Amino acid sequence: MSILLFNPDSDPALASQLARLLDAQAGVLEQRRFPDGESYLRVHTECKGRRCVILCNLFHPDERLLRLLFLADTLREMGASEVGLVTPYLAYMRQDKRFKPGECVSSRPFARLLSEAFDYLVTVDPHLHRYHSLDEIYTIPSRVVQAAPLIAHWIGQHIRDPLLIGPDSESEQWVSHVAGLAGVPFQILQKERRGDYDVSISLPDLEQGQQCTPVLVDDIISSGRTMLETLSHLQSAGLPRATIIGVHGIFAGDAYTRLTQIADVVTTACIPHLSNQIDIAPPIAEAVRELMQQRDTD
Secondary structure: OOOEEEOOOOOHHHHHHHHHHOOOEEOOEEEEEOOOOOEEEEEOOOOOOOEEEEEOOOOOHHHHHHHHHHHHHHHHHOOOOEEEEEOOOOOOOOOOOOOOOOOOOOHHHHHHHHHHHOOEEEEEOOOOOOOOOHHHOOOOOEEEEOOHHHHHHHHHHHOOOEEEEEOOHHHHHHHHHHHHHHOOOEEEOOEEEEEOOEEEEOOOOOHHHOOOEEEEEEEEEOOOHHHHHHHHHHHHOOOOOEEEEEEEEOOOOOHHHHHHOOEEEEEEOOOOOOOEEEOOHHHHHHHHHHHHHHHHHO
16 A cells, blocks of 8 residues: 655645655645634545655744644544654754753754654754754654755756855864765855854855855855855955855745845755755655665564
8 A cells, every 4th residue: 555645734846756756645635724823634535554654844843833743643543554754854953952041952842742743754954963863852763864965966067166165163064074975175164153143254265266166055044144244255255156055945034135146046955945956855755765664674
């Protein structure tokens, strides 16, 4: 019996790709909101004894989480043999430490909620800064799809003489990995953040890269302030127009508009956006198959 793939939120392109790659049937949902704002959800596809996969991109988690949990619970009540979650952007990973007394380390309660609702988890390059792996906070099997090979391939196909630049120490793991796979040089700059919109970046050493095309790589592009500050330095140094590559393009506020005025912007298809140029469906489908095979042998 084929896999059932449910897509409770609007990511039809990725859902269609995954359904084809997994030979899955698209599950039919009825969803709406009551006048008081509460959610109504109904599953129209028989799922008793079937493997169910939910594709739910959690880049706006507070808007999606309750409906996602309701769907997972309903599928179990209807007799699904397993319920897995595919979320290319895994939210609430950035708050991984209590910086001030009383702060919620939100990555941990969020992980408990998802671990209790699902049998396994597939995501793309979660923000693992102080955690070494998802296993530190998630209690279900997980697979992390790495975007670095996909980005390196894209760079090799589209950028001539690239110099990869990471705007801060947290980006080093992404930039060094991509640079190694692509066989190109890279530099990591130093960032000082004084607030959400107040960021300063060190000047890069660009002697080796004067004839190169600067390529800024980071896992998350949100406010864009870090990238904008870095681009300002690159412009002052007289470098060619840069390319920005993000694994997760959140683009809060006018970030995308401001960035595209001075650079070319490319993202993976983790979060649906017009900047998507790097396909993620094949490795995600492979990760789902691996987890299903693991469950079969356990």
